[in-house]
Amino acid sequence: MTQASFDPQAFRAALGTFTTGVTIITTRSADGAPVGITANSFNSVSLNPPLVLWSLAKTARSLPVFEEGLHWNVHVLSAAQEALSGSFAAQGTDKFAGLALDPGISSAPLLPGCTARFQCRTAFRYDGGDHVIFVGEVLAYDRSELPPLVYQAGQYAIAARKPRQEVRLGATPPPECSYTEDLLGYLLGRAHYQLLFALRQLLASHALDEPAFFILSTLSVRDRLSLDELNAIIGYTGFVVSPPQLAALEAQRFIAREQDGSVQRFVLTADGREASLRQIAHAKAVEEDLADVLGAGDVMALKLLLKRLIASTDPGLPDLWAPVNEPATMA
Amino acid sequence: MTQASFDPQAFRAALGTFTTGVTIITTRSADGAPVGITANSFNSVSLNPPLVLWSLAKTARSLPVFEEGLHWNVHVLSAAQEALSGSFAAQGTDKFAGLALDPGISSAPLLPGCTARFQCRTAFRYDGGDHVIFVGEVLAYDRSELPPLVYQAGQYAIAARKPRQEVRLGATPPPECSYTEDLLGYLLGRAHYQLLFALRQLLASHALDEPAFFILSTLSVRDRLSLDELNAIIGYTGFVVSPPQLAALEAQRFIAREQDGSVQRFVLTADGREASLRQIAHAKAVEEDLADVLGAGDVMALKLLLKRLIASTDPGLPDLWAPVNEPATMA
Structure with missing residues (x-):
């Protein structure tokens, strides 16, 4: 697999397998203009003194500003700041237009909504081939509980964290056993039914079963x-x-029927809507409890992966949420 | 949120919010002993010349060896190499005992099974506070398709990647609609039933329904x-x-019953075992197709998150895979 020649694209792709967070690094030019770039070359260096580093291409238009000014801020972006990452990676736009700024210890712009922020002063500038390596002393920092944005192999991502202890549901299956708890279909089914298990008590109190729950939810x-x-x-x-x-x-007064020409149509009654709202509120509460246990970022990652799975295995379902004036295509 | 004092632990935690991959960096001492450490301070610097960097504590026992030798290899670890990461992060053990090495361009040990590897020669050594920054010229590199190991906030992780285009299942739900496709319960249910949808045709060919499938799978x-x-x-x-x-x-000859004292017990017949094996083979094929579409790492991340969800919402199910000589606790 060793590459004899260094095709820049292949070399970049190999480097890109190293996962990173995403940062925006900001400073202010001598004439007061805010400057900011997206960088994933950030890393920590030293605890005492507190130092961090990142590198900037020698061809970057912002290089002179970063070389002149001493102060710059590193923003570790949160998962919700993907669009911001894109806008600061692009050229020629007024990246700061409409952005609220927090007060910082220097004139360098300080953006809100990040996972962590490091307000720095250049400590060293080192030669790094076609880049300059900036090493900064951290003068102030803060962090939030927002899940961080991740970058891997040219794509944004969210981290699915592994607890220290291996997650095992039960004993190790015998090697000759082909039906294992590592089967995705088993895991999906078990996760689905376990969440439904929690909902089923509420459904039972409404004298409803699973299909009835699906009907009410759909009509809601x-x-x-x-x-x-x-x-x-x-x-x-x-x-x-x-x-x-x-x-x-x-008969339970959860739905009513309306005659529409030759077709009978079903609508939720006020009772039906209330029962459905309670069921959905319950589902949301279960989800919030899960976010407390798994972590908000992990629930975000799980939803993202489920959506990708659903999109790639969709047997052609009608879009439940399509605007009602454009009738949904029925299978 | 700004920290006035720099509590090392809090500062380290703030730095840890920046996600990284995990690397093992190896070299060989003048007397021929292999040396290796786990580092997440790796990053790319320059494409032309090809340069990468990482930093090493000035107190590290391996520092003199890395300062003396010119050659070192960076291994971007794959998700399966978590244990290797731990062993190279620990001190005092013979980290290389029992490890097979690949031939490299220098005497520095080259470990197999990684996501990417960079064989380097020190280009610069820079002061970085309590660390030394090593900048290396990449002389050779290679990469595999193995999903990389991720590190975030002191935990290992696997990346759940986001495609460039936002994953939306359908139209945007009206804001007043409380039942949305962003509900975890909905996503789990839909993912489960869509996978089952694919299996249901096979089940129908065996004249089996979903509960029958669960019975056969459990007995298998x-x-x-x-x-x-x-x-x-x-x-x-x-x-x-x-x-x-x-x-x-x-009656379908998929199961048979045995009398065990006063209890009737059910066993799979040869036909039942064959039907079950076919169903499980189908589920595995669906999963392999999914790994092709989503990516092996993403399927790994999805399974990890589902296992964590299942473990945290388990209503106390018996362990299906517990060894048969230790009877499973039945609810």
Whole structure:
């Protein structure tokens, strides 16, 4: 695999396998103009004295400003600041337009909403080939609990953290056993049913089962659906909505039916809407509890991965949240 | 949030919010002894000339060796090399004992199984407070497709990557809508049912439904279960195994029953085992397809997060994979 020649793109790709956070580094020019660039070459160097470093291309238009000024701020970006990272990586735009700034210890712009910030003064400038290495003394710093933005192999990312102890659900399966707890399908099913397990008590108090929960949830997003339309949305779960089931929900006064020409359409009653809201509030509370245990960034990473999985295995489901004036395509 | 005093632990924690990969850097002393340390202070510096840097504490016992020798190798660790990271971060052990080495361009040890490797020669050594900054010219490098190990806030992690385009499943839900596709419960359910959707055709060809699939899968791991034991394992899904269901599977010749004193126990027949194996092979194929689309590291991150979610929401399920000679605790 050793590369004899150094194709810049291949070399860059190899370097890019080293994961980093994303920072924006800001300073202010002698004439008062704010300057900022996106950099992932940041790293810590020394605890005592407190030093950090980053490097800047010798061809960068901001180099003279950073060389003239002594003060600059490093912002470790949070996961929500992906767009900011993009705008400070681009050229020629007024990157600071519309941005609120926090007061800092120097004139260097201090951006809010970050995971951590380091207000620095240049301690050393070193030659680094086609880059200059800036080593700064950290004069002040702060941090928040916001999950940090991650960069790996040219893509933004969020970290899925591993606790110190290996996460094992049970005993190690015998090697000859082909059905293991490491199967993604098993893990998804078990996670789904465990979350539903928590919801099921609430459903039972409403005398509702799982398909009824799906029907109410669907109607809470999109009212006035026919039986066929409900099945087009719910069908992928394997549950088939039947007329007796709808009649039962009607008898429970959770839904009502409307005649629309030859088609019967179903709407939530006030009771149905309230029951649905309570179920959704419960689901949100479970999710918040999980974020406390797993970490906000990890829940963010989990949702991101589930969305990517869903998008790549979508059997062609209608878009439940499509605007109602543009009718959703029904399968 | 600004810290007036620099409590080393708090400062280190703030620096730790910047995510990094993990590297092992190796060299060989003049007397031929291999030396290696774990470092996350690695970063790229320059493309032309190709330069990378990392920093080493002035108190490190390996400092004299790295200062004397010119050649060292940087190994960007893969997710599977977490234990190696730990062993090279520890002191006093023979870190290289039992490790196979690849041939490199210098005498510096070259470890296999990494995401990327950079074989370097010291270009500059700079003062960095309580650390020395090593800048090396990259003489050779290689990379693999192995997902890299990540380090964030003192924990190992795996990156959940975000594609350039935002992952949206459908239209943006109206702001007043409380049931959104961003609910973790919704995403888990949809992901589960979409994967099951793919499996359901195969199940249908065996004239099996979802509960039957759960029964066969459970018996494929742990044979000779009674009805009560089956329900203790499957019950959290909301499906209750019933005697008629078991009778149906018996009539299909997928399972057989054995009398054990007063208890009837169920075992897979050869046909049942074959059907179960086919279903599991299908689930594994779906998972492999997903790894191709999402990336091996992302599937690893997803499994890690699902395991953490399952462990933290476990309603007390018996361990399906516990050794059979130690009976599993049944709920």
